Amino acid sequence: MDSDHESDDRPPRRPPVPSRDPYVYTLQSSRHATSPKVCRDFVACVLNSVGQEELVDTATLCTSELATNAFLHAEGDSLMLRVVIEPPRFRVLVYDASAELPTGARLPEGDRLRGRGLGLVAALADAWGTAEGDTVGTYAKGVWFELAGKAEGDED
Template sequence: MPLSRARRFPRSRASVRDARAFVREVLTDWGHTDRLDDITLCVSELATNALLHGVPPGREYCVSLALDGSVIRLAVRDSGDRHLDVDGPEADLDACSGRGLRLAREVADDLGVTQEVVGKSVWVAFKSVPPSECAREAAY
C-alpha cells in the first residue's frame, strides 16, 4: 500500500525552508534517504516557483510526497491560473533566474505538470533504493 503525506504552506519566503524540513522529516521517517539531497533541491525549486508565479496573495501551496514501491513522487500544488509549460524554452545561461525546472528535470527521473480544477501540480518522481537493500549493501 502506498504511503503519502501532505502539508500546506503559507505564501512566504520562510515557507520554502519549512517545505525542505517537511520533506527531510517524511523521507527520514520512511527510511528513504538515498535521494534526499535531490528531492530537497527539487522541493526548494518547485516551492520557490509556486511562490513567485503560482500562489496568489492570501493563498497557500501544498507539498505532497507519495511512496509507491521504490518510487517517490514529490508534488507542489498552487492555486494560480498561470499555465506552465515544462517543455518550453530554457532560461538564458546568463540569466539570474529561471533555472529551477531545468535543475529539477536534471536530478529527477521524471517531471510533469497536472492541471487541476484550480491551479496546477508540478511533480517530480525519483527511483529510490528500499531501506532493506541499502542495509544489505552496507553490510558487504
C-alpha cells in the first residue's frame, strides 16, 4: 500500500473534544517560610500553561496571602495547595491543619503592615471562603478564592 494513502480500516482523524471536567492540580508543601513563594510560582505556572495569563498577577498575590496565613497561623507541618480550573472559573484552595477559621477580611485603616491579607483577597477575588478539610483528616480546613478568566474561544 502506498504510504501516502491511509488504510480504510483506520478511524477518521477528528480533533479532540475538550473535556468538560475540571482541571485539578495539587501541590503538597512543607509549612515553611518558602511555602508562599513555592505556592504562588506553582499557580503562575498552571495559569500560564492553560492560557489564563491575564489572571497571574491577581492569582499569585491572593495565593501568597493564603499560603502566608497558613505558614504564620496554622498548625501541623504541611499545607496543600489545590488549583481547580473550570473554565472560565479558576479556584485556589490552601489547606492546613488548623480548624480555626480565618477572621479579619477587611483592610485595616491607616498604615498597619499586618492583617491585610484576607482583606486583599476579599477585595481582589470574585469570591472567597472556607472549605472543609480533606477526607483523610490531614488538613482541618481550606481557604479559597475564585477568579473569572476568559472563556474558551474568547478573543483578547
